[in-house]
Amino acid sequence: MGTTRFYPSIASLRALEAFERLGSVTKAADELALTQSAVSRQLQTLENHVSVSMFVRDGKRIALTPAALNYARDIRTALMTIQNASIRLKANPRGGSFNLAILPSFSVRWLAPKLPDFVARHPEVTLNLGTNLEPFDFDTEPYHAAIHFGAPDWPDANHMELMTETVIPVAAPALLKRNPTTSVADIMEQPLLHMNSRPNAWEAWFQMNGTVPTLLTGPLFDQFATMTQAAVHGLGFALLPEYIIERELEKGLLEKAVDVPPVSLGKYYLVWPKTMSEYQPTITFKNWLSRYAASGPITSA
Known part of the structure; x- marks a missing residue:
């Protein structure tokens, strides 16, 4: 050098x-x-x-x-x-470490149930998980790969699509009884819960359902888990991914606020820097995860 x-x-x-x-x-x-x-x-x-x-x-x-x-x-x-x-x-003399940045709710509901299979199949790889809610920078953060939500627009990185997320507006049954909603426009008059990592989610949802939103205010949350519990306890209406609230819907803790089809505001991806493409634990993890991926073969960004 x-x-x-x-x-x-x-x-x-x-x-x-x-x-x-x-x-x-x-x-x-x-x-x-x-x-x-x-x-x-x-x-x-x-x-x-x-x-x-x-x-x-x-x-x-x-x-x-x-x-x-x-x-x-x-x-x-x-x-x-x-x-x-x-x-x-x-x-771990036979393998190496693999540092993966994760999103809490997605990882708890979608990724975590699958990880025991990876550990059983690949004991040579030490998997280290770290929560990262903010946009990541592989040049400054110690991750070999990351789970990310959004669009595949990362420079100098490869990606694999994992899942399309669909969202629906929900609220606690008692809140819906007090504030019945029969149209998309009705929801604009309700207390709305927001994710600080997706500040424009409600606005995009209204527009996708043919409604021009007015000023949308309400409390902010940094994780879907806390926002889900706030909705269950009647704090307001929440726009939540279907896969996260399956149990709450089944138990009647939350109900769909209006009868419109679910919409997608983005997808989940496994993203890894091109400099890590030949790192064996990266190859091992992405090849294992590809069996669950929506996109099939691995693609380049």
Whole structure:
């Protein structure tokens, strides 16, 4: 890469990290099972390597400069990354880790029931799940792939369609009894619940049903699960994915607010950066998930 001069030895970096954390060469030497002179030599070697004055010396006392202090803390993070990678390798020498960003409601209702099959078929892959409600950036976030809702418009990424989401307007039976709705226009007069990740969902739904919406206000929610419970308890009318509220509809906790066909406001996708296309755990996961995907063969964005 032409930048090897910026790669000090691990031994000298460990000496720096221990010295900064413990505050003395003696304590660093004890922890690293080295002599004090060996630790001092590692620190001197590091200072020579980076060609920057790192230490303030006052007689026998030695301390880090402010810049070196920040450097030592950055090095600690890097060493922890190396340590954790080594631990994962030791724990799973046959495979690798696969970090997947998920959407809570979709993952609980659609993905989670399928995951035991993946774990049983591919014990060589360590699957790590992280919730991400905001638009993701593979360049800055530690994910190999992500479950995403919307349209396939990600640069430098591949995608696989998983499912089309259809939504319907619902409300608690008691609320519908107090506020009967017989048309799409009637719903505009009701208290409406909104998802902050889909601020224009109600507006799009009204337009798709031939109605020009007026000002649509109401409380915001960050997850479908909490919005569903709010609707069940009569807080307002909610526009919810059918797959999420199957049980609530079956139990009569929610009812359809108006008799119109479900509409789709988007689809769910598995998305992965092109740089991860040859990473074996990515290949393994997307090939396994393709058996459940609506799109069939994997496509490129």
